[in-house]
Amino acid sequence: MKIGVLSVQGAVSEHLDHLIRCGVEAVAVKNISMLDEVRGLILPGGESTTIGKLIEIFGLAESIKKRSLEGSLAVFGTCAGMILMARDISDGIDEQPRLGLLDIKVKRNAFGRQRESFETELEFDSFGYPLVGVFIRAPIIEKTGENVEILAKLPEGIIAAKKDNLLTTSFHPELTDDIRVHQYFVEMCKRV
DSSP states (O other): OEEEEEOSSSOOHHHHHHHHHTTSEEEEEOSHHHHTTOSEEEEOSSOHHHHHHHHHHTTHHHHHHHHHHHTSOEEEEETHHHHHHEEEETTOOTTOOOOOOEEEEEETTTTOSGGGOEEEEEOOTTOSSOEEEEESSOOEEEEEOTTOEEEEEETTEEEEEEETTEEEESSOGGGSSOOHHHHHHHHHHHTO
16 A cells, blocks of 8 residues: 655655555655555645645645545645645635645644744553654644544644544654554555
């Protein structure tokens, strides 16, 4: 099974490494033909406005939307990827490019600027023991729509959610040695 990491801007290599450690073929997706080969796609952290503009320029946005809505593509957004997946962005810029795949409302940079980055242990879904979340200029989910399942929270709010073939985290699971979140996504990809 092939799972891709969107490779137009942002943290790509760490996600690719984690997917390889999960035992799947990992592909850096840069165009539509590469996107057509994968069952899952990770939207990495980076700069959400830049990534959003680039996927529109490269013609990837419509294909990602179409396949994910059809259920033939699982999508996992981390940090900036969460912002791209959100239907609503409370503090976004006018006409901010987004995929709008998941019925969530997010706030960008909810934990502060780069210098306020931090790591913390957190409970994620049904994992048997906590994992470390790395937060870098991270968004937070302020509100979820119907049937969106909350997977992890901090006192500040929701930091991970899923619905059907869509998964999102405000933290960076690729920046630790723990591959459980990526394994969780691989299992989702098997069902599409």
